[in-house]
Amino acid sequence: MADTLSTPRITSSYLDSFTSRTIRLIGKVTQLRGEQATIDSDGNVTAHLNRDAHLTVGNAVEIVGKVNQDLSVKVLKATDLGRDVDFAAISAVVDATHRYKEIFYAE
């Protein structure tokens, strides 16, 4: 039940283990090119945006999306987080998510 609904938090380095899964990724928007954006989450990630997504270059964004075979992310939901986001804390959460996955997600 909860298995299918969880959206594990990842960074760019985890993309290849999560293809065709829905994930959560936080990063800084570095480039916006129409329907596509580049997000820095411990490395660059290409995001294919939907119509509702309003991204701002330089701001942090949280993306809920599906990982494509080419390791780009199809955005389902994007939440702007502003500029005051501690990326060290974000990577600590991602690290904890995968190290102690028993409380975060099911395989």
Add this chain to the structure above:
Amino acid sequence: MANYGYGGGYSTTSYGEQGGANGGGFMGGSQQGSQEGGGSKTYGKDTVRPVTIKQILEAHQPHPDSDFKIDGSEVTQLSFVGQIHSIASQTTNHTFQIDDGTGLVDVKQWIDSDQDPEHVRPLPKEGEYIHVWGRLKAFNNKRHVGAHVIRPITDFNEVSMVLLEATAVHLYFVRGPPETPGMKSEGGGQGMFVDSNGGGAIQNVGGKPMPATLSATGRKVFGLLQSHPQNNEGLHVSMIAAQLGLQANDVFKAGDELLGEGMIYTTVDDETWAVLEY
């Protein structure tokens, strides 16, 4: 949340001073309940525990109407964060479906009809992150959280904080208090290890750190053996059980772990152990 005191027989052990300094008396009582799940009166369960929604959904209820347990410890009051998935408003309550990336749970907030309309706070909107404090409830086999407080999150770092808090507390219950001196244990359970043998004793077994997989009981038994005046005989299982206020079979289990790790060895018979020092 720190209901890991170190057993009832605390003050009679050789490290009694430390126990006293940490106010072990109350802790001891709550530890009995959380660890053995006995019928004894517990207070630890009423502390607010930070959790992930996956933990809420997987909380174990031994039988209907009893308290929920997470990591073997009773919980009632919860603190968690999440993004609002949907809102359903009725005349008596608002029900928010909250998603924190680990699962989805319903949060119910009752509407206080006596409240001054001027002071009614605006309802959080879909997609917003909120921090919820509330009580876990089950109704018709469906779990929900009855909210005491719902507060919108304005600084996203609060989300990271609660998720990391939940991890730390989860590990605290599963593995016992952290053993590095730099990381302050919330429960003060650390205190028992900092005795004349040197605070470093527990971290270093012949220069090796304690295996992270060691159970809380294993750590306690090892701590006791280490703080005990060393002689060739070591301590008998029944002595360890009496001093730590544990069941003999729990001590045997812990002993098996420690023997397996090569941290202790058997002396005069299979039930008498001493610390293996090299």
